[in-house]
Amino acid sequence: MSASEVVLGLVIEHPGGGYHVAQRLNQRLASTNFAEPTIQRALRRLQQNGYVCLAEGKYEATPDGIEHFRRWLAASTPMPPVREELHAKIALCGPHDLPRLIEVIREAELACTAKLAELNRRTRRDREQRAPQGWQRRMSVIIEAGDIAWWEGRIKWLQDVRTELMRERDYGEVPQDYGPLTLLTDS
Amino acid sequence: MTAVPILSLVGVCKGFARGRRLEVRVLAEVSLELGAGEVVAVLAQRAGGKSTLLRVAGALERPDAGRVLFDGQDVWTLSDARRWGLLSGEIGFVGTQPPELDLPLVTLVALPMFATVGRAQAYARAHRTLDRVGVSQCAQQHWGSLADWERALAAVAIGVARSPKLLLVDDLTATLGLGETEEIVGLLGAFAREDGVGVLMGVSDGNATRTADRIATLAAGELLVPEDAPPSPARLIDFTSHRKPARRLDPRG
Numbered sequence: 001m002s003a004s005e006v007v008l009g010l011v012i013e014h015p016g017g018g019y020h021v022a023q024r025l026n027q028r029l030a031s032t033n034f035a036e037p038t039i040q041r042a043l044r045r046l047q048q049n050g051y052v053c054l055a056e057g058k059y060e061a062t063p064d065g066i067e068h069f070r071r072w073l074a075a076s077t078p079m080p081p082v083r084e085e086l087h088a089k090i091a092l093c094g095p096h097d098l099p100r101l102i103e104v105i106r107e108a109e110l111a112c113t114a115k116l117a118e119l120n121r122r123t124r125r126d127r128e129q130r131a132p133q134g135w136q137r138r139m140s141v142i143i144e145a146g147d148i149a150w151w152e153g154r155i156k157w158l159q160d161v162r163t164e165l166m167r168e169r170d171y172g173e174v175p176q177d178y179g180p181l182t183l184l185t186d187s
Numbered sequence: 188m189t190a191v192p193i194l195s196l197v198g199v200c201k202g203f204a205r206g207r208r209l210e211v212r213v214l215a216e217v218s219l220e221l222g223a224g225e226v227v228a229v230l231a232q233r234a235g236g237k238s239t240l241l242r243v244a245g246a247l248e249r250p251d252a253g254r255v256l257f258d259g260q261d262v263w264t265l266s267d268a269r270r271w272g273l274l275s276g277e278i279g280f281v282g283t284q285p286p287e288l289d290l291p292l293v294t295l296v297a298l299p300m301f302a303t304v305g306r307a308q309a310y311a312r313a314h315r316t317l318d319r320v321g322v323s324q325c326a327q328q329h330w331g332s333l334a335d336w337e338r339a340l341a342a343v344a345i346g347v348a349r350s351p352k353l354l355l356v357d358d359l360t361a362t363l364g365l366g367e368t369e370e371i372v373g374l375l376g377a378f379a380r381e382d383g384v385g386v387l388m389g390v391s392d393g394n395a396t397r398t399a400d401r402i403a404t405l406a407a408g409e410l411l412v413p414e415d416a417p418p419s420p421a422r423l424i425d426f427t428s429h430r431k432p433a434r435r436l437d438p439r440g
Contacts, residue, residue: 106411109404113230114413116393117402124398145365145394152393156232159406166407 003034003042005072008065011043011052015060018043027130028140030122031147090161098169102162109158116151119144191259193353193385194221194244199253201239213239215408216253219387223352226379226386228399229410233361236405237389241355244387245278246270257353275299279351279384281342281359285330292333292341293317293326296348303349316348317341320374336367343371347378354378356388360395372398 006029010021022039025032043059046052051065061069086108093101123144132140201214213236221227231237242248243255246262255262257278262270286295297306297313304312317323322340325333333341339359346354356375360368372388376398379386388395389405396402403412 106409109406110411110413113402113404113411116230116396117399117413120397120399120402141365141369144397148393148396152230155230155393155404159232159235159404162409163407 001032003032003038004046005069006032006034007039007042008046008051008061008069009073011046011059012061012066012069015055015058017057017059021059027126029143030126031119031150095168095172098165102165102169105158105162105165109155109162112151112155112158116148116155119147119151192220192222192256193258194387195219195254195256195259196244197254197256199243199250199255201243201248201250212408214243214250214410217405217408217410218253219244219403219410221353221385221387223385224379224383225401226376226388226399227401227403228388228390228396229403229405230390230393230396231405233358233391235391236408237391238357240405240410241280241357241387241389245280245353245355246273247280276303276349277352279346279349279354280357281346281354282357283339283342283359283361285338286345289329289331291327291329292322292344295330295341296344299345300349312348313344316344320344320347336363336371339363339367339371340374343374343378347382347384350382351384354384354386356386358389358391358395361391365394368392368394369397371395 003025006025007021010016010024010028014024016024018040019036021043022034022036025034025039043052046065047054047059049068050062051068052059052061054060086105089101089104196217196219199214199217200212202210202212205211217240219227229237229240239248243250246255246257249263257273262273265273288295288298290298293310293313296316297309300309300312303309314323314326317326320340320343322337322344325337325341330338330341342359346356354375360371363371372395375386375388378384388399390396401412403410405411
């Protein structure tokens with residue numbers, strides 16, 4: 001996701017300086033973790049393209065900017081790429097790699113669970129500080145659910161992988177003619 | 188902070204025989220501590236061992252190995268009468284199973300308290316609990332006429348009416364929508380904070396972890412919890428080491 005359209009949408013909602021736009025972005029889309037310099041760069045880019053203008057220290061959307069944002073909102077969303085290193089490791093591992101790979105998956109599962117817990121804590125803290133109501137509250141529940149679903153899906157997939165690999169480790173048969181990786185592990 | 192956790196599981200193992208040659212390992216040396224006022228969510232797949240964990244934690248099922256301590260006491264060294272006492276008061280269960288008796292909701296909530304506080308007091312408490320949970324309007328309705336989310340709230344009312352110290356919640360929100368799930372887990376969090384109840388939830392839906400102080404995951408019998416969990420009233424003993432199943436039998440027969 002590019003920061004530009006998100007920043008533009010926030011400026012359309014409320015004109016403001018770079019710092020305040022960054023603050024609002026992190027409240028509204030906490031999981032994106034855009035750094036403030038990224039937001040500042042996005043604002044400058046939007047200004048160069050004529051989508052926002054700077055007036056009395058505040059960025060405001062231009063009519064072209066509003067039109068560009070509407071087009072972005074209505075456009076189809078591209079599929080996110082799935083290029084996980086873990087996928088490649090599983091695809092290329094051999095029976096002798098299973099004990100270590102199970103450990104790696106356990107570590108990944110713990111890391112994802114920590115992320116989910118952190119997300120929940122941040123959401124609770126934001127709610128206490130900001131307490132959005134009405135439309136914003138309903139939309140924030142949906143966005144949070146999306147973030148949670150992402151981590152939940154990841155955790156459940158890792159659980160499935162761990163269960164299957166542990167079964168292979170404990171009950172699986174090692175093929176007699178298993179190839180070069182086995183030789184490397186044995187040497 | 189309590190010195191003694193409400194619940195401690197120490198190296199708990201539980202397996203079930205499936206056919207002649209297969210043993211399914213559901214809990215493998217699971218260790219967990221839960222403090223008063225704390226909410227711990229255990230995220231697992233459907234049929235991932237959540238219910239077994241909760242039944243073992245609630246002294247309904249004896250582990251094959253390991254110890255289950257309630258308020259510092261090993262529940263399986265207690266007399267049957269004392270253990271039954273725990274189950275009928277200090278440990279509350281909240282699940283999605285429909286009640287066995289077809290009675291008005293207020294009676295379902297009051298009935299388990301008849302013997303301990305008398306009929307009138309039991310009804311008074313039941314009405315107060317239904318009001319607190321937010322389903323007082325359903326007091327005279329029967330289970331079959333309640334919506335899913337009302338049933339979930341009613342199950343919470345049945346679980347908390349006797350003011351338990353430990354509440355075990357079994358995938359209560361699995362079939363509910365986002366807003367309803369948020370309401371239910373918010374309610375459970377409020378019971379933990381306001382009444383000091385230790386809440387252990389088995390969940391298959393990540394949204395149900397929203398109010399949890401800590402999240403653990405359960406798969407292949409192993410309970411995992413991140414080490415960087417924030418300071419909490421209790422400590423969770425991490426089980427991350429490689430362990431072999433108790434019996435190594437080939438599930439492929």
